[in-house]
Amino acid sequence: MSLVAGVDIGSTTAKVVILKDGNPVSSAITYTGADCNAAAESILKEALQKIGADKNDLDYTVSTGYGRRAINFGDETITEISANAKGAVFISNDERRGDKIRSIIDIGGQDTKAIILDDSGRITNFVMNDKCAAGTGRFLDVIARSLQEPMDNFVKLALSSDAPVTINSTCTVFAESEVISLIANKVPKKDIIAGLHKSISRRVTELAKTAGIKPVVFFDGGGAKNIALKQWIEKELGYEVYVPKQPQMVVALGASIFAYEKFQKKNVSQ
Amino acid sequence: MDGKKEPVFENRYPFEAKIQINEEKIKEIKENYNKISKLNLEKMRETKNRAASMAYFENVLLDKSERLKELKEFKAKGGKVIGIFCIHVPEELIYAAGCVPIRMSCGFYDTIAPAEEILPKNICPLIKSSVGFNFLKINPLFELCDVVIIPTSCDGKKKMADILSNYQEVWTLEMPHDRDNEISREFWIKQVSLLKERLEKLTENKIDKKKLKEYIIQLHKRTALVRELFDLRADKRIVIDGRDAYLVLQTAFFDNPARWMEKVKLLIEELKNNIKNNKVVAKETSPRIIMTGSPLIWPNMKLLHTIEESGAVVVADDSCACGQYFYNPVELEEWSMKAMIEALGDKYLLPVVCPVFVHSDDRIDRILELIKQYNADGVIYHILRLCQVFDFEYIKISKLFEKKSIPLIKIETEYSEEDAGQIKTRVEAFIEMLEARR
Numbered sequence: 001m002s003l004v005a006g007v008d009i010g011s012t013t014a015k016v017v018i019l020k021d022g023n024p025v026s027s028a029i030t031y032t033g034a035d036c037n038a039a040a041e042s043i044l045k046e047a048l049q050k051i052g053a054d055k056n057d058l059d060y061t062v063s064t065g066y067g068r069r070a071i072n073f074g075d076e077t078i079t080e081i082s083a084n085a086k087g088a089v090f091i092s093n094d095e096r097r098g099d100k101i102r103s104i105i106d107i108g109g110q111d112t113k114a115i116i117l118d119d120s121g122r123i124t125n126f127v128m129n130d131k132c133a134a135g136t137g138r139f140l141d142v143i144a145r146s147l148q149e150p151m152d153n154f155v156k157l158a159l160s161s162d163a164p165v166t167i168n169s170t171c172t173v174f175a176e177s178e179v180i181s182l183i184a185n186k187v188p189k190k191d192i193i194a195g196l197h198k199s200i201s202r203r204v205t206e207l208a209k210t211a212g213i214k215p216v217v218f219f220d221g222g223g224a225k226n227i228a229l230k231q232w233i234e235k236e237l238g239y240e241v242y243v244p245k246q247p248q249m250v251v252a253l254g255a256s257i258f259a260y261e262k263f264q265k266k267n268v269s270q
Numbered sequence: 271m272d273g274k275k276e277p278v279f280e281n282r283y284p285f286e287a288k289i290q291i292n293e294e295k296i297k298e299i300k301e302n303y304n305k306i307s308k309l310n311l312e313k314m315r316e317t318k319n320r321a322a323s324m325a326y327f328e329n330v331l332l333d334k335s336e337r338l339k340e341l342k343e344f345k346a347k348g349g350k351v352i353g354i355f356c357i358h359v360p361e362e363l364i365y366a367a368g369c370v371p372i373r374m375s376c377g378f379y380d381t382i383a384p385a386e387e388i389l390p391k392n393i394c395p396l397i398k399s400s401v402g403f404n405f406l407k408i409n410p411l412f413e414l415c416d417v418v419i420i421p422t423s424c425d426g427k428k429k430m431a432d433i434l435s436n437y438q439e440v441w442t443l444e445m446p447h448d449r450d451n452e453i454s455r456e457f458w459i460k461q462v463s464l465l466k467e468r469l470e471k472l473t474e475n476k477i478d479k480k481k482l483k484e485y486i487i488q489l490h491k492r493t494a495l496v497r498e499l500f501d502l503r504a505d506k507r508i509v510i511d512g513r514d515a516y517l518v519l520q521t522a523f524f525d526n527p528a529r530w531m532e533k534v535k536l537l538i539e540e541l542k543n544n545i546k547n548n549k550v551v552a553k554e555t556s557p558r559i560i561m562t563g564s565p566l567i568w569p570n571m572k573l574l575h576t577i578e579e580s581g582a583v584v585v586a587d588d589s590c591a592c593g594q595y596f597y598n599p600v601e602l603e604e605w606s607m608k609a610m611i612e613a614l615g616d617k618y619l620l621p622v623v624c625p626v627f628v629h630s631d632d633r634i635d636r637i638l639e640l641i642k643q644y645n646a647d648g649v650i651y652h653i654l655r656l657c658q659v660f661d662f663e664y665i666k667i668s669k670l671f672e673k674k675s676i677p678l679i680k681i682e683t684e685y686s687e688e689d690a691g692q693i694k695t696r697v698e699a700f701i702e703m704l705e706a707r708r
Binding site: 066078079080081082111122123124125128130212 | 672675677678679682691692695696698699702703706707
């Protein structure tokens, strides 16, 4: 029997997936907050408690995400890019009955990524957004807050527009002031919000095209929970993308699979 | 010049603006430069089995007082020190004229902010740092320069020549944009001849044929030595990492060439022994990287640290600030002045893989050759933000490499440390990708 964990410390949320003999048995998610290590500790404890286990029962732990080195435990680290690919391939085998994915779009809190895979699920190329927050989950959070709309309603409004405006600014700060002047000009809120989704989707797909995106496209990260974003990305690409059941957990799952593989290899060599 | 006016720029509207900065701040920047240099070296010393001969190059970099003394004495006797930029200035001519060239460094973040006072915002950090270095004389050797030669390579260098000409004597070396025709070559050889005339005017002495031959041969030996050092890096036993190779070659920018060559010979001997005794600095399985793109100039070691701390090793590069600078030999059979000038012109034009030229196919050939020769696993393409020429060429290269299944990653960055975390993620993921391909 083996019990391993994958811990993904993202800029906004921290996630944990636990595998028992290679199968997911538990997971948990929380806000990262100011203390990566505390968030990771508590979320790991929570996930383990769900199956009546504790840290001592873990055979191998792999951490990933931008805070992968900021935590005080774990056997190894892996980048979120490799972890994402591993998780996505596992899920597509499971949820899509082996339908091979060839690209991943990941919209997270701080980063947007596009990852290209070959037939056997190995990464052949990847790109990430620039250091600024435009085109990331944070961008939509900032604008939703300045428009005083909760996220659910923000997305609903985006879906209800027939005439999205064009947002020209690619910088979060400038886009926010552009939005404010649109409001002052009495442009309907739903058209502004739809325009924002459209603008992000265009940026993301442009990024993905430079990496060589091709179907089947797997869309994950917190941004994949946003249906309006999914629709606009599909419009920009001209084909459907696949969103897994739990898009935020893919990277943590990938890290846990990596932990499982490592643990098995270790056992074989011993 | 047949009575014609020499095409030298005469600045009719010099502007008086000076960088507004006090001595205290300059002192702080100088101290910071030393601090960062020391930090870099500390990181590099962590490498196990590092060659002991590296100590000389570390010392030359940290303590320039000996070289400073030498050059001051040289100047006291009437010698001229000439600052040079880029990879296109025929150093042989400068030495033959009895002058000493110093390649200007420009890789330091702290020199950027002061220079922004007299520069546009959207230009690359290398140009900003070049101007900052020159004004603030962060490198004490720069104070000794009587003339600065700037090849008209990229737009940044061209306009920098104009800015610097407000403060010091600047000679431009006008380059063709296209190397693939005879007219460009003729034009360039004329420029090299013009440089010779200017040097002769400066020193009030004719350049002697014998002297020129002597320095062509000496610098040819330097090229051969650098090639010998680089050949060692092709071995599967890795005995020198990329950072040390950059350090060694960049000290040649200002060190006494004869002494430098002696020290490189010692280093090569030591490295050969280390190969024999399997005294390696990295595992044989470490992913082997070719560096290309915008130059990485001391103390801007951020990217090289990230790559080599993540378990990969830079085995070669086509950089004008490292391998490429010393790579090209002078080819000639006849030692007439005309033949030598032409051969020098060819050395500094034809094989130079700089992206300022219209076509880049020979740069691509060079990278492909390096991949094969050094048995590399992947290529890291560094772009300094707003370095347009390298950014343009990335597109053609990335399309080709995709077809050839050669792993390639573009890292766009600046001199500041603020994106260190993001760069680390990209580089680590690239290395994981290379490892997974095996």
